[in-house]
Amino acid sequence: MSEKKERIILDVAYQPQVRTTQDTKRLMLDVMIALLPAIIVGVLQFGLYPLVLLLTGVCSAVFWEWGYRRLFKKDASIGDLSAALTGLLLGLTMPPTAPWWLPVIGTFFGIVVVKQLYGGIGKNFLNPALAGRAFLFSSYATIMATWSIPNALSGTVDGTTMATPLAGMYGDGLPAYFTAKSMFMGYLPGCIGEISAFALLLGGAYLIWRKVISWRIPVSFIGTVGLLTLIFGKSGYSNGQWMLYNLFSGSLMLGAIFMATDYATSPVTLNGQLVYGAGCGLLTVLIRYFGGFPEGTTYAILIMNLCTWALDKAFHRHQFGVSKADIAFKKAEKLAAKEAAKYE
């Protein structure tokens, strides 16, 4: 018996010997599940065609990732579902009547140029879905700004296309058929996935409950936009109304909950995340108030993506056991050494 046992080859590893059940694939799947309410609202408002766009987005993103990894003889990585999620997110930022091939181009830019050329998952410094969207936005400006009428407003508005509430708010006035409540529910024109703040918040709550994301980035992002629009209102609107209109229109919720929280392109330090969220909020408001585009979430997040590394460095935290007095003492010591060096 003991002879037989010795033939078993034992594994040896450093601790820990057990691991959490949550893995990369499960995280990505959870984000997709959290997007379901937004997808359902998109289909209810714009019909079944948006599903084609989502599908081409997902399939093309997976194809580009698979093709690139295969062409350059790298380990297959489509199993982690990260590429599929990028495709889905990009699809959700398409206008509901975009041609089917548009997401294919967007995912090529997002997956190959932004993600894979920098080494794949976790190494890109821009959000691939948003970078793809920004690419399409500058290449196909007309298509990307053509908004069809949601089913909820089909009796109220004539024609086939209409302006988004943001265009009205920052242009010649918000039409009366937009109320804070209808905007919250998603009765407004816009990208497939961005229209319903309610559906997106539902998904956000799921993500926080599943511990996929922390509250820090969404809360500081949405909070900053809310606070700034509350303080700097617009004549013709009460400040509270103006804030609600701003929160529920455009892609703020989609951006704050699903885009800004992208792991690879947001800070990992806890205070860094708060500042990053606040920065996204500030830039969004600045672009909305003063920028050339009616909507600024995409560029606000992309710009803050570029600051991620600096934020992580700046908010490097002190280890356990270091009190505020210790930090002050260390600073004073450094200063004294500098002073002493001056006189030498």
Added chain:
Amino acid sequence: MTHTFKGGVHPNYMKAPQVPISVVTPPPEVVIPMVQHIGAPCKPLVAKGDYVKMGQKIGENPAPVSAPVHASVSGKVVAVEPRPHPLGDMIMSVVIENDYQDTPCEDLAPLTEEELKSPEAILTRMREAGVVGMGGAMFPTAFKVRSGIGKVDKLVINGAECEPYLNGDHLTMLNYPEKLLKGIELVRIAGGVKKAFYGIEVNKQDAIDLLNSFHPEQYGIEIVPEAVKYPQGGEKMQVKAVTGREVKPGGLPAGVGCTVVSTRTCYAIYQACYEGKPVIERIVTVGGSAVDGPHNALTRVGTPLGYLAEQCGGFVKTPRKIVLGGPMMGICATSFEAPTIKGTAGVLYFTEEEDRMVENPQCIRCGKCITVCPMNLEPVFMYMYYNKGDYENMEKYHVMDCFECGSCAFNCPARMPLTHAFKTAKLMFQDKAAREKAAAEAKAAKEAQK
């Protein structure tokens, strides 16, 4: 109100305190390694062919940081030679052929009433009985308590048992509450401390209630309920939770006036002082999917791991890993021949089921390691610099403050070998420091020659 610290994880606890303590028949041959503590290794006091009694001292070293070892059975010494050690390597061991008589050795008599009040007598007995930190660190307790005299004003007893699987502390509380409290009182007297704080996680509420019914205040003990979270039983976390004090980086709990002693150690001290019994057995939780368990097995020191599994019903599946201690901080044994030692709180026979490793893991920068690190470190960056071999930045990110609790690696969805990297990095730093010291000494010696 439960007390706790910031960070930490919630592993699947897999605890089974309802399984009663089972006594493992001592093996026909026990292997007693001369290293069962941190510090100077013991020198064997017996030779091949000698007859030893149960509890007889068979190895010791006069160095202050050391603890003697004792025979866990009576019988004939059949070999004094290097044998596989549970922590790896071959270590000088005394092999005793069991005569199954358990003839007791009378060298250690129970302490008298008077001696039980004298710190010196208790400390001497702790040392003589070979008491070490039985939570797993195996630091000689007598030295720890003695070096804290005068500096320490709060004694912290660790009853968190935050590691998954392990039940030894919980069962000790439930089965010997009064003896345990008396053991804690002895440590308190020995350390010259007025009050002891006993931190217990609230998943052991039955034990808290039972201990409270024995009026711990008459022994100078206060029971502190703690939140259920890993690594609550880490020394620094325990001090933080119970007293609110934070141990300085690179410091010891004594630096903030605390000494931390584990539950099982206190019980061992009770046995040493009241019963005159050295450390020769302990409760070992035997678990994992390779055995039909779990078992809470009262096991003699020196029981080979293969034999222990046989006694607990044998393997139902082929084991792939043998983990000594809990799965979060436990290390892997390399041989079935290696024996259990004083610090072995659990022996887990794991198969592929528990193993969730992946090949070629890719960090996704989720930052989940940062939120759980109890030392407020940033494992994601420490790992990045480790991969680059960037010592300077590793130090800047305080890799030396990592106490290898494994929370970051446990929580990593990408399965990065974080703790492994930091342990390796720390060893590299120690090695570097040792090399630099040796070089400086050689240089000084050369100059002296001139």
